Amino acid sequence: MSTFQGYRRANGSVGVRNHVLVLPSVMCANNVVDRIGRSVPEVVIVNHPTGCSQVGADFEQTKRTMAGFAANPNVAAVLVVGLGCETNESKALASEIEARGQRVAVIGIQDCGGSTETIARGVTIARELVREAAAHQRETCDISELIVGTECGGSDGFSGITANPALGYAADRLVAEGGTVILAELPELVGAEHLLAARASEPVAAKLYELVERVEARARAMHVDMRYGNPTQGNIAGGLTTIEEKSLGAAYKGGSTALREVIEYAERPSERGLVVMDTPGQDIEQLTGMIAGGAQVVVFTTGRGTPTGSPIAPVIKVATNTTMFERMRENMDVNAGAILDGSQSLEQVGDEIFSWIVDAANGRLPAAETLGFGDFAINRIGPSF
Amino acid sequence: MPLSNDGAALRLKDDDDVAVVLRALEPGNAVRFGETVVVAAAAIPSGHKIALRAIDAGALIRKYGQVIGRASMPIASGEHVHVHNVEGTRGRGDLAEATP
Numbered sequence: 001m002s003t004f005q006g007y008r009r010a011n012g013s014v015g016v017r018n019h020v021l022v023l024p025s026v027m028c029a030n031n032v033v034d035r036i037g038r039s040v041p042e043v044v045i046v047n048h049p050t051g052c053s054q055v056g057a058d059f060e061q062t063k064r065t066m067a068g069f070a071a072n073p074n075v076a077a078v079l080v081v082g083l084g085c086e087t088n089e090s091k092a093l094a095s096e097i098e099a100r101g102q103r104v105a106v107i108g109i110q111d112c113g114g115s116t117e118t119i120a121r122g123v124t125i126a127r128e129l130v131r132e133a134a135a136h137q138r139e140t141c142d143i144s145e146l147i148v149g150t151e152c153g154g155s156d157g158f159s160g161i162t163a164n165p166a167l168g169y170a171a172d173r174l175v176a177e178g179g180t181v182i183l184a185e186l187p188e189l190v191g192a193e194h195l196l197a198a199r200a201s202e203p204v205a206a207k208l209y210e211l212v213e214r215v216e217a218r219a220r221a222m223h224v225d226m227r228y229g230n231p232t233q234g235n236i237a238g239g240l241t242t243i244e245e246k247s248l249g250a251a252y253k254g255g256s257t258a259l260r261e262v263i264e265y266a267e268r269p270s271e272r273g274l275v276v277m278d279t280p281g282q283d284i285e286q287l288t289g290m291i292a293g294g295a296q297v298v299v300f301t302t303g304r305g306t307p308t309g310s311p312i313a314p315v316i317k318v319a320t321n322t323t324m325f326e327r328m329r330e331n332m333d334v335n336a337g338a339i340l341d342g343s344q345s346l347e348q349v350g351d352e353i354f355s356w357i358v359d360a361a362n363g364r365l366p367a368a369e370t371l372g373f374g375d376f377a378i379n380r381i382g383p384s385f
Numbered sequence: 386m387p388l389s390n391d392g393a394a395l396r397l398k399d400d401d402d403v404a405v406v407l408r409a410l411e412p413g414n415a416v417r418f419g420e421t422v423v424v425a426a427a428a429i430p431s432g433h434k435i436a437l438r439a440i441d442a443g444a445l446i447r448k449y450g451q452v453i454g455r456a457s458m459p460i461a462s463g464e465h466v467h468v469h470n471v472e473g474t475r476g477r478g479d480l481a482e483a484t485p
Contacts, residue, residue, distance in 0.1 A: 157405055157432030160449065161395065191452070191475045219478030226476030227468070239405070239432035241466070242473035245453035303432070321432070340407055 001177055004361040005138035006145065006296075007073065011101025014145040015073035016296045016361040018136055019044045019312050020129045022079045022122065023070055025093045026051030026086035032115050033081050036122040042130045043079075044311040046376040051088035058382030063088055063096065065266040065378045068292030071100035074312045076133035078102060079125055081118065084110030105129065138363075144178030147269065148357055149290030149298040149313075150253040151184065153283040155231070156238025156303025158320040160249020162349070163301035163336035167318060169350025170299070170357065171255035171274070180272045182290050183254035184279040187215050187230055191244025192251040196276065200259035207262040211278045230281050234304045253301065265379055266292035283308055284377040287315070297360050299353060307331045308375050309368025314360040317367055318353060333366045390417040394435060398450035403434040403466050405448075410435065426463040434466040446471060 007015040020043045024033045030047040037045035046069075050062045066088070070078040078097055082090020094106035105125050112118040150167055152159055171181040183189075189196065193212045197205035219226050231240045240246045260271040262278070266289045269275045277293055279286040283306065287298060291313050298313055300306070303320040305328040319325035322337030334352055338344035344352075360366055387396050394404040394416045404416065410425040416435060417423075429435050434448065440460040445452045454471040464470070 157434070161397070161405060187476070195451075216476060216478075219476045220481035221478065223478050223481055225473065225479040227473050230476075236468055239430065239434065239467070241434070241468055241471045242454040243476045244451070244473060245448060248449045248451050248453065 002143040002358055003140050004143060004146075004358055005363070006141040006361060007076070007136050008139055008141065009073045009101065010103075013073040013101075013294070014141045014296070015075070016314065016363070017074040017312060018076045018133050019074060020077050020079070020126060020133050021046070021070055021075045021312060022081060022126060023066060024048065024051070025066070025080050025082040025088045025090040028052070028083040028086065029081040029109060032109060032118050032122065035119045036079070036081070036126055039119070039123045040126040040130065043126050044374060046311055046374065048376060048378055050378050050380065052086045053385045054087050054382065055385055056382060058380055059087060061265055061381055062378050063093060065288060065292045066093060067096040067100060068266045068268065068294070069288065069312070069376075070097045070104070071102040072291055072294060072296070072312055074296050076103065076136055077129040078104045079122060079129060080104060080106040081122060082106065082108040084108045103129070103132070142178070143174065143358065144272065146174065146297060146357070146361060147180040147182065147293070147295045148174055149182045149184070149287070149295035151283065151286055151290070151298060152188070152250050152253060152301040153308065154302045154304030154306045155235050155240060155246055155249065156320055157240060158337070158340065159301060159303050160252055161320075162339045162346075163303070163318045163320040164249055164252035166336045166339065166346050166349040167299055167301055167353055168252045168255035169347060170353035171253065172257055173350070173354045174357065175255065175257045175273050178272060180269055181254060181274050182269070182277050182293065182295055183251070183274060184277040184286050184290055185250060185281045186211050186276075186278050187226065187243065187281045188247050188250040189276070190215055190226070190247050191242075192247040195251060196254070196259050199257070204259055204262055208259070208276060211262060211276075238303050263293065265289045268294045280379055282377075282379075284375045285379040288376055288378060297357055299357065301336070305331060307368065307371065307373055309371065309373030311374030311376060314366050315368045316353070316356050316360055330371070331367050387418060390419075396437065397448060400450065401448050402437060402440055402446045403448050404437055406431055406433050406435055424463045426461060427465045429465045436460050436462055436464045436466050438462050445474070
């Protein structure tokens with residue numbers, strides 16, 4: 001069995017990074033969070049346009065995403081910064097993060113008497129959390145502790161031939177060793193859902209069909225052909241013609257093992273093995289949802305090329321073709337185009353991706369992390385009021 | 386996955402209607418899968434698809450052995466198969482009946 005050196009958290013989960021996160025509970029705290037981050041460069045911060053005037057399932061999903069993201073085991077501790085009058089009340093958010101077993105502190109701008117004092121207090125707390133986190137040591141952990149998110153963005157006609165099947169090969173290896181793999185992007189399973197359903201129990205297959213029908217229902221409600229937005233103009237330029245074609249290529253990312261579970265956006269898997277998460281195909285919302293669901297490492301295949309990274313998790317980039325790999329070398333980690341060039345087999349590239357997952361878990365920085373890119377976006381499912 | 390004889394195109398499943406072009410084709414370039422020869426009717430970029438046989442308007446089109454769409458017009462053998470002559474069969478909210 002493979003092992004890696006990870007950070008065992010108080011709640012038993014295992015991180016591959018040891019970040020201190022400063023998180024605004026509402027967009028009104030973004031500037032204060034940004035200033036705290038500038039003063040304490042050891043922390044990571046996120047900004048977002050959510051957290052107020054949200055209701056129902058939309059609000060619940062936003063809060064669940066923030067709590068899950070903050071409680072990801074790659075995060076050692078969290079400082080939540082609120083305003084004071086927001087829907088997503090900062091102390092309640094902090095309680096939910098704490099209930100997941102995470103170390104959390106919380107301050108509010110109205111309580112502190114303005115932004116300057118909040119920044120000052122935030123800097124003091126953030127420095128203390130960084131000091132605490134620095135005491136954490138890596139220890140030997142089993143590979144089965146890993147949840148790996150899979151993603152494809154900027155797909156092209158090679159995605160379903162090179163990078164996605166190679167990632168599927170690596171996914172099968174991880175599942176064989178007891179790990180968990182998240183396949184997501186529900187709109188990009190439309191037309192391929194029957195292949196996954198055939199590998200699932202009846203209730204899991206029924207849930208998958210239900211989620212795919214939600215996507216179709218959204219297209220019907222809007223009276224649109226999905227093709228006007230997905231496949232995108234870049235996908236089409238890259239040779240993908242319909243959503244079915246894109247989906248059939250995308251589904252290879254999950255490998256060939258049984259589908260164990262279908263979960264909602266930002267929900268934590270309760271099963272090991274292959275799971276499907278309901279996320280949009282939009283790259284950043286998908287990435288955030290999988291990490292909020294507990295993914296410590298993400299593997300991201302791309303044909304057109306993309307620089308996307310996460311503030312708290314390594315995102316390993318796999319190019320589908322050698323031309324793009326060479327043109328965007330600084331943003332890429334693995335070249336699955338080698339399969340078409342004949343210089344490597346699909347299995348060899350799959351093994352390389354698996355090794356990258358283990359190395360990244362041990363601390364190796366993929367391109368997006370080396371460049372310091374930290375994308376974050378929460379999928380909204382209702383309007384602002 | 387059978388490559389064409391010169392490696393310029395890839396047919397993912399034996400019965401597929403299309404092959405993926407691996408090296409851009411010019412009109413007149415021949416692609417050969419064993420006994421089957423297809424002549425490119427247009428310039429087809431790398432990563433795009435070439436028709437391996439004539440496809441009737443309205444017929445389903447297969448790649449990976451699976452349905453990827455429907456011909457929106459007759460497609461001749463050797464033609465570039467893409468958005469100009471193929472429509473999706475899924476995610477077609479535009480075909481939904483107008484709500485009263």
